[in-house]
Amino acid sequence: MTKTSLTRRILPLLAVSALGLTACGSSSVVSSSSDAFTVNGEGYSKDDLNAVVDSLVVAGQITKQNGTIAKTDMNPVIQVLVKYLAYQQFIKKFGLKETAEARAKMKEQASADQAFPTYPKELQDLLVNLNLASVTTATMKVPSGSELEKMYNKLPASAGVLCLSHVLVKTKAEAEKVLKELDGGAKFADVAKAKSIEPAAKTSGGSLANGEEPCSPLASLQEGFDGDFMVGAVAAKAGVPTGPVKSSFGWHIILSHPYSEVNKSIASVLSTNTGDALLAGFMASSDISVNSTYGTWVNATAKLS
Incomplete structure:
Protein backbone atom coordinates (compact mmCIF):
# COMPACT_ATOMS: atom_id res chain seq x y z
CA MET A 1 0.00 0.00 0.00
CA THR A 2 1.34 3.43 -0.88
CA LYS A 3 1.12 6.24 1.63
CA THR A 4 -1.39 8.20 -0.40
CA SER A 5 -3.64 5.17 -0.84
CA LEU A 6 -4.62 5.25 2.83
CA THR A 7 -7.26 7.94 2.48
CA ARG A 8 -8.08 7.29 -1.15
CA ARG A 9 -8.99 3.74 -0.22
CA ILE A 10 -11.43 4.68 2.54
CA LEU A 11 -13.20 7.74 1.19
CA PRO A 12 -14.71 5.98 -1.83
CA LEU A 13 -15.89 3.21 0.47
CA LEU A 14 -17.67 5.72 2.64
CA ALA A 15 -19.14 7.38 -0.40
CA VAL A 16 -20.22 4.51 -2.61
CA SER A 17 -19.92 1.12 -0.91
CA ALA A 18 -19.83 -0.67 2.43
CA LEU A 19 -16.50 -1.05 4.20
CA GLY A 20 -17.16 -4.57 4.93
CA LEU A 21 -20.25 -6.19 6.57
CA THR A 22 -24.29 -9.29 9.74
CA ALA A 23 -26.51 -12.00 9.50
CA CYS A 24 -29.19 -13.75 11.49
CA GLY A 25 -31.14 -12.45 14.42
CA SER A 26 -34.15 -10.20 14.36
CA SER A 27 -34.07 -6.58 13.30
CA SER A 28 -35.31 -4.82 16.43
CA VAL A 29 -36.36 -1.21 16.84
CA VAL A 30 -33.84 1.33 18.10
CA SER A 31 -34.49 2.18 21.74
CA SER A 32 -34.21 5.95 21.30
CA SER A 33 -35.51 8.18 18.54
CA SER A 34 -32.22 10.09 18.79
CA ASP A 35 -30.25 7.00 17.74
CA ALA A 36 -29.36 6.40 14.11
CA PHE A 37 -28.67 2.75 14.91
CA THR A 38 -27.82 0.39 17.75
CA VAL A 39 -25.50 -2.60 18.02
CA ASN A 40 -26.29 -4.93 20.91
CA GLY A 41 -28.11 -2.11 22.66
CA GLU A 42 -25.31 0.45 22.22
CA GLY A 43 -26.54 3.46 20.32
CA TYR A 44 -24.95 5.72 17.72
CA SER A 45 -26.71 9.06 17.60
CA LYS A 46 -28.26 10.83 14.65
CA ASP A 47 -26.19 13.87 15.57
CA ASP A 48 -22.96 11.89 15.24
CA LEU A 49 -24.12 10.42 11.92
CA ASN A 50 -25.01 13.88 10.62
CA ALA A 51 -21.58 15.15 11.64
CA VAL A 52 -19.92 12.41 9.59
CA VAL A 53 -22.18 13.09 6.62
CA ASP A 54 -21.52 16.84 6.80
CA SER A 55 -17.78 16.19 6.84
CA LEU A 56 -18.10 14.05 3.73
CA VAL A 57 -20.05 16.82 2.03
CA VAL A 58 -17.36 19.36 2.91
CA ALA A 59 -14.70 16.97 1.59
CA GLY A 60 -16.61 16.67 -1.68
CA GLN A 61 -17.24 12.95 -1.31
CA ILE A 62 -21.03 13.19 -1.36
CA THR A 63 -23.49 15.96 -2.19
CA LYS A 64 -26.76 17.16 -0.78
CA GLN A 65 -29.74 17.61 -3.06
CA ASN A 66 -32.37 19.96 -1.72
CA GLY A 67 -30.78 19.62 1.68
CA THR A 68 -30.92 15.83 1.78
CA ILE A 69 -28.52 12.95 1.14
CA ALA A 70 -29.47 10.32 -1.42
CA LYS A 71 -30.12 6.86 -0.02
CA THR A 72 -27.40 5.48 -2.28
CA ASP A 73 -24.93 7.72 -0.44
CA MET A 74 -26.38 7.42 3.07
CA ASN A 75 -26.65 3.63 3.17
CA PRO A 76 -22.93 2.89 2.70
CA VAL A 77 -22.01 5.47 5.34
CA ILE A 78 -24.34 3.84 7.88
CA GLN A 79 -23.08 0.38 6.98
CA VAL A 80 -19.48 1.44 7.59
CA LEU A 81 -20.37 3.04 10.92
CA VAL A 82 -22.40 0.02 12.02
CA LYS A 83 -19.40 -2.17 11.33
CA TYR A 84 -17.10 0.17 13.23
CA LEU A 85 -19.31 0.14 16.33
CA ALA A 86 -19.49 -3.66 16.10
CA TYR A 87 -15.70 -3.73 15.76
CA GLN A 88 -15.30 -1.79 19.00
CA GLN A 89 -17.37 -4.42 20.80
CA PHE A 90 -15.60 -7.24 18.98
CA ILE A 91 -12.11 -6.28 20.12
CA LYS A 92 -13.31 -6.07 23.72
CA LYS A 93 -14.83 -9.53 23.51
CA PHE A 94 -11.72 -11.12 22.00
CA GLY A 95 -9.15 -9.10 23.91
CA LEU A 96 -7.58 -7.29 20.97
CA LYS A 97 -5.79 -4.02 21.68
CA GLU A 98 -5.33 -0.88 19.63
CA THR A 99 -1.78 0.33 20.20
CA ALA A 100 -0.51 3.87 20.39
CA GLU A 101 2.23 2.92 17.93
CA ALA A 102 -0.26 1.68 15.36
CA ARG A 103 -2.42 4.79 15.76
CA ALA A 104 0.60 7.05 15.30
CA LYS A 105 1.56 5.14 12.16
CA MET A 106 -1.97 5.49 10.74
CA LYS A 107 -1.89 9.24 11.38
CA GLU A 108 1.51 9.53 9.75
CA GLN A 109 0.42 7.62 6.67
CA ALA A 110 -2.82 9.57 6.40
CA SER A 111 -1.01 12.90 6.71
CA ALA A 112 1.19 11.94 3.76
CA ASP A 113 -1.85 12.39 1.54
CA GLN A 114 -1.85 16.03 0.44
CA ALA A 115 -5.63 16.21 0.67
CA PHE A 116 -5.88 14.83 4.20
CA PRO A 117 -5.18 18.10 6.07
CA THR A 118 -8.05 19.74 4.15
CA TYR A 119 -10.62 17.30 5.48
CA PRO A 120 -12.77 18.25 8.47
CA LYS A 121 -11.45 16.97 11.81
CA GLU A 122 -14.43 14.60 12.08
CA LEU A 123 -13.47 12.91 8.83
CA GLN A 124 -9.76 12.83 9.63
CA ASP A 125 -10.46 11.03 12.90
CA LEU A 126 -12.81 8.57 11.22
CA LEU A 127 -10.29 7.71 8.52
CA VAL A 128 -7.58 7.05 11.07
CA ASN A 129 -9.95 5.00 13.23
CA LEU A 130 -11.11 2.85 10.32
CA ASN A 131 -7.58 2.10 9.22
CA LEU A 132 -6.52 1.39 12.79
CA ALA A 133 -9.48 -0.98 13.04
CA SER A 134 -8.25 -2.83 9.96
CA VAL A 135 -4.74 -3.16 11.39
CA THR A 136 -6.02 -4.28 14.80
CA THR A 137 -8.46 -6.82 13.38
CA ALA A 138 -5.59 -8.34 11.39
CA THR A 139 -3.88 -9.35 14.66
CA MET A 140 -6.67 -11.81 15.49
CA LYS A 141 -5.59 -15.45 15.74
CA VAL A 142 -7.72 -18.47 14.84
CA PRO A 143 -9.52 -19.65 18.00
CA SER A 144 -8.93 -23.15 19.33
CA SER A 271 -6.57 -19.04 8.56
CA THR A 272 -6.90 -16.30 5.94
CA ASN A 273 -8.20 -12.90 7.04
CA THR A 274 -9.06 -14.36 10.44
CA GLY A 275 -10.09 -11.11 12.07
CA ASP A 276 -12.29 -9.96 9.21
CA ALA A 277 -14.04 -13.33 9.12
CA LEU A 278 -14.64 -13.45 12.86
CA LEU A 279 -15.84 -9.84 12.90
CA ALA A 280 -18.38 -10.82 10.25
CA GLY A 281 -19.36 -13.71 12.49
CA PHE A 282 -19.64 -11.44 15.51
CA MET A 283 -22.00 -9.23 13.56
CA ALA A 284 -23.94 -12.31 12.48
CA SER A 285 -24.79 -13.05 16.09
CA SER A 286 -25.37 -9.43 17.13
CA ASP A 287 -28.62 -7.52 17.54
CA ILE A 288 -28.34 -4.66 15.06
CA SER A 289 -31.12 -2.21 14.34
CA VAL A 290 -31.36 0.99 12.33
CA ASN A 291 -33.74 3.89 12.80
CA SER A 292 -36.61 3.50 10.33
CA THR A 293 -35.79 6.97 9.01
CA TYR A 294 -32.91 5.36 7.14
CA GLY A 295 -34.44 2.02 6.20
CA THR A 296 -34.33 -1.53 7.50
CA TRP A 297 -31.21 -3.45 8.47
CA VAL A 298 -31.09 -6.82 6.73
CA ASN A 299 -28.99 -8.98 9.00
CA ALA A 300 -28.40 -11.77 6.50
CA THR A 301 -26.69 -9.44 4.03
CA ALA A 302 -25.30 -6.90 6.50
CA LYS A 303 -26.86 -4.09 4.51
CA LEU A 304 -29.69 -1.59 4.58
CA SER A 305 -32.73 -1.99 2.40
Whole structure:
Protein backbone atom coordinates (compact mmCIF):
# COMPACT_ATOMS: atom_id res chain seq x y z
CA MET A 1 0.00 0.00 0.00
CA THR A 2 1.34 3.43 -0.88
CA LYS A 3 1.12 6.24 1.63
CA THR A 4 -1.39 8.20 -0.40
CA SER A 5 -3.64 5.17 -0.84
CA LEU A 6 -4.62 5.25 2.83
CA THR A 7 -7.26 7.94 2.48
CA ARG A 8 -8.08 7.29 -1.15
CA ARG A 9 -8.99 3.74 -0.22
CA ILE A 10 -11.43 4.68 2.54
CA LEU A 11 -13.20 7.74 1.19
CA PRO A 12 -14.71 5.98 -1.83
CA LEU A 13 -15.89 3.21 0.47
CA LEU A 14 -17.67 5.72 2.64
CA ALA A 15 -19.14 7.38 -0.40
CA VAL A 16 -20.22 4.51 -2.61
CA SER A 17 -19.92 1.12 -0.91
CA ALA A 18 -19.83 -0.67 2.43
CA LEU A 19 -16.50 -1.05 4.20
CA GLY A 20 -17.16 -4.57 4.93
CA LEU A 21 -20.25 -6.19 6.57
CA THR A 22 -24.29 -9.29 9.74
CA ALA A 23 -26.51 -12.00 9.50
CA CYS A 24 -29.19 -13.75 11.49
CA GLY A 25 -31.14 -12.45 14.42
CA SER A 26 -34.15 -10.20 14.36
CA SER A 27 -34.07 -6.58 13.30
CA SER A 28 -35.31 -4.82 16.43
CA VAL A 29 -36.36 -1.21 16.84
CA VAL A 30 -33.84 1.33 18.10
CA SER A 31 -34.49 2.18 21.74
CA SER A 32 -34.21 5.95 21.30
CA SER A 33 -35.51 8.18 18.54
CA SER A 34 -32.22 10.09 18.79
CA ASP A 35 -30.25 7.00 17.74
CA ALA A 36 -29.36 6.40 14.11
CA PHE A 37 -28.67 2.75 14.91
CA THR A 38 -27.82 0.39 17.75
CA VAL A 39 -25.50 -2.60 18.02
CA ASN A 40 -26.29 -4.93 20.91
CA GLY A 41 -28.11 -2.11 22.66
CA GLU A 42 -25.31 0.45 22.22
CA GLY A 43 -26.54 3.46 20.32
CA TYR A 44 -24.95 5.72 17.72
CA SER A 45 -26.71 9.06 17.60
CA LYS A 46 -28.26 10.83 14.65
CA ASP A 47 -26.19 13.87 15.57
CA ASP A 48 -22.96 11.89 15.24
CA LEU A 49 -24.12 10.42 11.92
CA ASN A 50 -25.01 13.88 10.62
CA ALA A 51 -21.58 15.15 11.64
CA VAL A 52 -19.92 12.41 9.59
CA VAL A 53 -22.18 13.09 6.62
CA ASP A 54 -21.52 16.84 6.80
CA SER A 55 -17.78 16.19 6.84
CA LEU A 56 -18.10 14.05 3.73
CA VAL A 57 -20.05 16.82 2.03
CA VAL A 58 -17.36 19.36 2.91
CA ALA A 59 -14.70 16.97 1.59
CA GLY A 60 -16.61 16.67 -1.68
CA GLN A 61 -17.24 12.95 -1.31
CA ILE A 62 -21.03 13.19 -1.36
CA THR A 63 -23.49 15.96 -2.19
CA LYS A 64 -26.76 17.16 -0.78
CA GLN A 65 -29.74 17.61 -3.06
CA ASN A 66 -32.37 19.96 -1.72
CA GLY A 67 -30.78 19.62 1.68
CA THR A 68 -30.92 15.83 1.78
CA ILE A 69 -28.52 12.95 1.14
CA ALA A 70 -29.47 10.32 -1.42
CA LYS A 71 -30.12 6.86 -0.02
CA THR A 72 -27.40 5.48 -2.28
CA ASP A 73 -24.93 7.72 -0.44
CA MET A 74 -26.38 7.42 3.07
CA ASN A 75 -26.65 3.63 3.17
CA PRO A 76 -22.93 2.89 2.70
CA VAL A 77 -22.01 5.47 5.34
CA ILE A 78 -24.34 3.84 7.88
CA GLN A 79 -23.08 0.38 6.98
CA VAL A 80 -19.48 1.44 7.59
CA LEU A 81 -20.37 3.04 10.92
CA VAL A 82 -22.40 0.02 12.02
CA LYS A 83 -19.40 -2.17 11.33
CA TYR A 84 -17.10 0.17 13.23
CA LEU A 85 -19.31 0.14 16.33
CA ALA A 86 -19.49 -3.66 16.10
CA TYR A 87 -15.70 -3.73 15.76
CA GLN A 88 -15.30 -1.79 19.00
CA GLN A 89 -17.37 -4.42 20.80
CA PHE A 90 -15.60 -7.24 18.98
CA ILE A 91 -12.11 -6.28 20.12
CA LYS A 92 -13.31 -6.07 23.72
CA LYS A 93 -14.83 -9.53 23.51
CA PHE A 94 -11.72 -11.12 22.00
CA GLY A 95 -9.15 -9.10 23.91
CA LEU A 96 -7.58 -7.29 20.97
CA LYS A 97 -5.79 -4.02 21.68
CA GLU A 98 -5.33 -0.88 19.63
CA THR A 99 -1.78 0.33 20.20
CA ALA A 100 -0.51 3.87 20.39
CA GLU A 101 2.23 2.92 17.93
CA ALA A 102 -0.26 1.68 15.36
CA ARG A 103 -2.42 4.79 15.76
CA ALA A 104 0.60 7.05 15.30
CA LYS A 105 1.56 5.14 12.16
CA MET A 106 -1.97 5.49 10.74
CA LYS A 107 -1.89 9.24 11.38
CA GLU A 108 1.51 9.53 9.75
CA GLN A 109 0.42 7.62 6.67
CA ALA A 110 -2.82 9.57 6.40
CA SER A 111 -1.01 12.90 6.71
CA ALA A 112 1.19 11.94 3.76
CA ASP A 113 -1.85 12.39 1.54
CA GLN A 114 -1.85 16.03 0.44
CA ALA A 115 -5.63 16.21 0.67
CA PHE A 116 -5.88 14.83 4.20
CA PRO A 117 -5.18 18.10 6.07
CA THR A 118 -8.05 19.74 4.15
CA TYR A 119 -10.62 17.30 5.48
CA PRO A 120 -12.77 18.25 8.47
CA LYS A 121 -11.45 16.97 11.81
CA GLU A 122 -14.43 14.60 12.08
CA LEU A 123 -13.47 12.91 8.83
CA GLN A 124 -9.76 12.83 9.63
CA ASP A 125 -10.46 11.03 12.90
CA LEU A 126 -12.81 8.57 11.22
CA LEU A 127 -10.29 7.71 8.52
CA VAL A 128 -7.58 7.05 11.07
CA ASN A 129 -9.95 5.00 13.23
CA LEU A 130 -11.11 2.85 10.32
CA ASN A 131 -7.58 2.10 9.22
CA LEU A 132 -6.52 1.39 12.79
CA ALA A 133 -9.48 -0.98 13.04
CA SER A 134 -8.25 -2.83 9.96
CA VAL A 135 -4.74 -3.16 11.39
CA THR A 136 -6.02 -4.28 14.80
CA THR A 137 -8.46 -6.82 13.38
CA ALA A 138 -5.59 -8.34 11.39
CA THR A 139 -3.88 -9.35 14.66
CA MET A 140 -6.67 -11.81 15.49
CA LYS A 141 -5.59 -15.45 15.74
CA VAL A 142 -7.72 -18.47 14.84
CA PRO A 143 -9.52 -19.65 18.00
CA SER A 144 -8.93 -23.15 19.33
CA GLY A 145 -10.92 -26.07 17.97
CA SER A 146 -13.07 -26.21 21.08
CA GLU A 147 -13.83 -22.49 20.87
CA LEU A 148 -14.74 -22.75 17.20
CA GLU A 149 -16.94 -25.76 17.85
CA LYS A 150 -18.84 -23.87 20.55
CA MET A 151 -19.34 -20.85 18.29
CA TYR A 152 -20.32 -22.93 15.28
CA ASN A 153 -22.79 -25.12 17.15
CA LYS A 154 -24.48 -22.08 18.65
CA LEU A 155 -24.81 -20.43 15.24
CA PRO A 156 -22.62 -21.52 12.31
CA ALA A 157 -22.41 -17.99 10.93
CA SER A 158 -21.01 -16.71 14.23
CA ALA A 159 -17.76 -18.49 13.36
CA GLY A 160 -17.48 -16.30 10.25
CA VAL A 161 -17.97 -19.18 7.83
CA LEU A 162 -20.80 -21.18 6.31
CA CYS A 163 -20.53 -24.76 5.06
CA LEU A 164 -23.64 -25.28 2.96
CA SER A 165 -25.51 -27.66 0.73
CA HIS A 166 -28.95 -27.13 -0.73
CA VAL A 167 -31.73 -28.70 -2.73
CA LEU A 168 -33.36 -26.35 -5.25
CA VAL A 169 -36.85 -27.03 -6.59
CA LYS A 170 -39.48 -25.00 -8.42
CA THR A 171 -42.32 -24.91 -5.89
CA LYS A 172 -42.86 -24.65 -2.16
CA ALA A 173 -44.85 -27.88 -2.21
CA GLU A 174 -41.89 -29.72 -3.76
CA ALA A 175 -39.58 -28.23 -1.15
CA GLU A 176 -41.86 -29.39 1.64
CA LYS A 177 -41.77 -32.92 0.23
CA VAL A 178 -37.97 -32.79 0.12
CA LEU A 179 -37.86 -31.63 3.73
CA LYS A 180 -40.18 -34.43 4.81
CA GLU A 181 -37.98 -36.95 3.02
CA LEU A 182 -34.88 -35.60 4.77
CA ASP A 183 -36.62 -35.60 8.13
CA GLY A 184 -37.37 -39.25 7.46
CA GLY A 185 -33.68 -40.06 7.34
CA ALA A 186 -32.76 -39.74 3.65
CA LYS A 187 -29.20 -38.58 2.94
CA PHE A 188 -29.03 -34.96 1.87
CA ALA A 189 -26.62 -35.50 -1.02
CA ASP A 190 -28.73 -38.35 -2.42
CA VAL A 191 -31.89 -36.25 -2.34
CA ALA A 192 -30.11 -33.30 -3.93
CA LYS A 193 -28.82 -35.47 -6.77
CA ALA A 194 -32.29 -36.85 -7.40
CA LYS A 195 -34.51 -33.81 -6.85
CA SER A 196 -32.54 -30.57 -7.25
CA ILE A 197 -33.01 -28.58 -10.46
CA GLU A 198 -29.55 -27.06 -10.05
CA PRO A 199 -27.50 -28.75 -12.82
CA ALA A 200 -24.37 -29.12 -10.69
CA ALA A 201 -26.28 -31.02 -8.01
CA LYS A 202 -26.13 -34.19 -10.09
CA THR A 203 -22.45 -34.48 -9.23
CA SER A 204 -22.04 -32.16 -6.23
CA GLY A 205 -24.91 -33.50 -4.17
CA GLY A 206 -26.02 -29.92 -3.63
CA SER A 207 -22.74 -28.81 -2.05
CA LEU A 208 -21.95 -25.11 -2.26
CA ALA A 209 -18.27 -25.75 -1.74
CA ASN A 210 -15.64 -23.10 -2.34
CA GLY A 211 -13.35 -25.03 -4.66
CA GLU A 212 -11.82 -27.78 -2.55
CA GLU A 213 -13.16 -26.26 0.66
CA PRO A 214 -16.63 -27.26 1.89
CA CYS A 215 -16.78 -23.92 3.74
CA SER A 216 -16.74 -20.31 2.57
CA PRO A 217 -16.20 -17.00 4.37
CA LEU A 218 -19.53 -15.57 5.47
CA ALA A 219 -18.68 -12.17 4.00
CA SER A 220 -18.08 -13.55 0.51
CA LEU A 221 -21.43 -15.35 0.58
CA GLN A 222 -23.17 -12.18 1.74
CA GLU A 223 -21.73 -10.34 -1.24
CA GLY A 224 -22.32 -13.00 -3.86
CA PHE A 225 -25.46 -14.92 -2.97
CA ASP A 226 -29.15 -14.10 -3.28
CA GLY A 227 -30.24 -12.11 -0.22
CA ASP A 228 -33.35 -14.18 0.46
CA PHE A 229 -31.28 -17.36 0.26
CA MET A 230 -28.86 -15.89 2.79
CA VAL A 231 -31.69 -15.26 5.25
CA GLY A 232 -32.36 -18.98 5.32
CA ALA A 233 -28.71 -19.99 5.19
CA VAL A 234 -27.70 -17.88 8.16
CA ALA A 235 -30.69 -19.02 10.20
CA ALA A 236 -29.94 -22.70 9.59
CA LYS A 237 -28.75 -24.66 12.60
CA ALA A 238 -25.80 -26.99 12.19
CA GLY A 239 -26.87 -30.37 10.84
CA VAL A 240 -30.57 -29.50 10.55
CA PRO A 241 -32.19 -29.23 7.07
CA THR A 242 -33.90 -25.84 6.92
CA GLY A 243 -36.67 -24.47 4.75
CA PRO A 244 -38.50 -24.03 2.56
CA VAL A 245 -36.58 -20.86 1.68
CA LYS A 246 -37.69 -18.82 -1.34
CA SER A 247 -35.14 -17.02 -3.50
CA SER A 248 -35.08 -15.58 -6.99
CA PHE A 249 -34.10 -19.06 -8.24
CA GLY A 250 -36.89 -21.08 -6.66
CA TRP A 251 -37.36 -22.88 -3.36
CA HIS A 252 -34.49 -24.26 -1.29
CA ILE A 253 -33.91 -26.70 1.49
CA ILE A 254 -30.60 -25.71 3.07
CA LEU A 255 -28.18 -27.73 5.15
CA SER A 256 -25.45 -26.15 7.27
CA HIS A 257 -23.12 -29.08 7.74
CA PRO A 258 -22.31 -30.43 11.23
CA TYR A 259 -19.07 -29.22 12.78
CA SER A 260 -17.60 -32.72 12.87
CA GLU A 261 -17.83 -32.94 9.07
CA VAL A 262 -16.27 -29.57 8.28
CA ASN A 263 -14.04 -28.64 11.23
CA LYS A 264 -10.84 -28.85 9.17
CA SER A 265 -12.29 -26.65 6.45
CA ILE A 266 -13.51 -24.11 9.01
CA ALA A 267 -10.01 -23.78 10.44
CA SER A 268 -8.51 -23.60 6.95
CA VAL A 269 -10.87 -20.86 5.77
CA LEU A 270 -10.34 -18.89 8.97
CA SER A 271 -6.57 -19.04 8.56
CA THR A 272 -6.90 -16.30 5.94
CA ASN A 273 -8.20 -12.90 7.04
CA THR A 274 -9.06 -14.36 10.44
CA GLY A 275 -10.09 -11.11 12.07
CA ASP A 276 -12.29 -9.96 9.21
CA ALA A 277 -14.04 -13.33 9.12
CA LEU A 278 -14.64 -13.45 12.86
CA LEU A 279 -15.84 -9.84 12.90
CA ALA A 280 -18.38 -10.82 10.25
CA GLY A 281 -19.36 -13.71 12.49
CA PHE A 282 -19.64 -11.44 15.51
CA MET A 283 -22.00 -9.23 13.56
CA ALA A 284 -23.94 -12.31 12.48
CA SER A 285 -24.79 -13.05 16.09
CA SER A 286 -25.37 -9.43 17.13
CA ASP A 287 -28.62 -7.52 17.54
CA ILE A 288 -28.34 -4.66 15.06
CA SER A 289 -31.12 -2.21 14.34
CA VAL A 290 -31.36 0.99 12.33
CA ASN A 291 -33.74 3.89 12.80
CA SER A 292 -36.61 3.50 10.33
CA THR A 293 -35.79 6.97 9.01
CA TYR A 294 -32.91 5.36 7.14
CA GLY A 295 -34.44 2.02 6.20
CA THR A 296 -34.33 -1.53 7.50
CA TRP A 297 -31.21 -3.45 8.47
CA VAL A 298 -31.09 -6.82 6.73
CA ASN A 299 -28.99 -8.98 9.00
CA ALA A 300 -28.40 -11.77 6.50
CA THR A 301 -26.69 -9.44 4.03
CA ALA A 302 -25.30 -6.90 6.50
CA LYS A 303 -26.86 -4.09 4.51
CA LEU A 304 -29.69 -1.59 4.58
CA SER A 305 -32.73 -1.99 2.40
